[in-house]
Amino acid sequence: MVVIRSAHEYYREGLTSRERFTVAHELAHCFVETQFGFKPTSNAEYWRLEEICNGFAAALLAPRRVVDEALCSNPVDAVDLLCAIQELRRRTKLSFAAASRRIIEALQLPATIACLAFASHSRRTSAQLRWVCENRSWIGGGRNRRMSSHPFLAPLAAAEALLVGQVRRFELNSDVRSACVLRGSEDDFYLIALLESSRLPIGQAIASAATARAR
Numbered sequence: 001m002v003v004i005r006s007a008h009e010y011y012r013e014g015l016t017s018r019e020r021f022t023v024a025h026e027l028a029h030c031f032v033e034t035q036f037g038f039k040p041t042s043n044a045e046y047w048r049l050e051e052i053c054n055g056f057a058a059a060l061l062a063p064r065r066v067v068d069e070a071l072c073s074n075p076v077d078a079v080d081l082l083c084a085i086q087e088l089r090r091r092t093k094l095s096f097a098a099a100s101r102r103i104i105e106a107l108q109l110p111a112t113i114a115c116l117a118f119a120s121h122s123r124r125t126s127a128q129l130r131w132v133c134e135n136r137s138w139i140g141g142g143r144n145r146r147m148s149s150h151p152f153l154a155p156l157a158a159a160e161a162l163l164v165g166q167v168r169r170f171e172l173n174s175d176v177r178s179a180c181v182l183r184g185s186e187d188d189f190y191l192i193a194l195l196e197s198s199r200l201p202i203g204q205a206i207a208s209a210a211t212a213r214a215r
């Protein structure tokens with residue numbers, strides 16, 4: 001059931017972006033339940049369904065044509081990619097996470113977008129992964145995973161000097177074509193990295209080496 005609220009003074013501006021997303025997300029639940037009769041029976045299924053409903057909501061609020069327009073063409077560097085995310089957010093009012101997800105789905109280049117927080121204020125050498133979306137594994141999944149050994153940790157620690165809303169480019173290893181970090185809030189940092197497309201992910205590299213040997 002979808003309830004449309006009356007044109008009360010308070011709601012003249014329409015729904016907030018969070019409310020819009022929630023309505024779209026709940027629509028997905030309705031759809032899954034009525035069309036497929038699916039109800040999750042385990043924690044894993046519950047979280048998988050939540051992911052699917054979030055994906056549906058993001059696709060509904062940011063159709064592919066709008067995503068393609070925000071992307072224009074393939075970004076030249078990580079700051080371009082960040083601009084595309086911000087443009088999509090401006091047009092659709094999606095959160096940074098949902099906009100990143102839509103952009104990554106449409107992007108022709110290997111890339112990673114992640115939101116990180118320092119794991120503790122006393123030790124800047126480890127970070128907590130709030131979320132990650134990538135079309136080629138570089139950071140890897142795991143919500144709230146604590147990370148203490150990844151090449152981006154040193155530049156991330158240096159980004160602590162940034163003010164909220166500031167962006168800094170940084171150099172990483174040869175896996176990364178271009179990277180930047182945006183300070184999203186006092187605690188959150190967004191890491192945006194375009195990866196080298198000539199470098200295959202480890203699994204694929206092993207497979208192609210095996211194929212080459214077999215020839």
Ligand SMILES: [Zn+2]
Nearest residue numbers: 025029050053
């Ligand atoms: Zn839900």
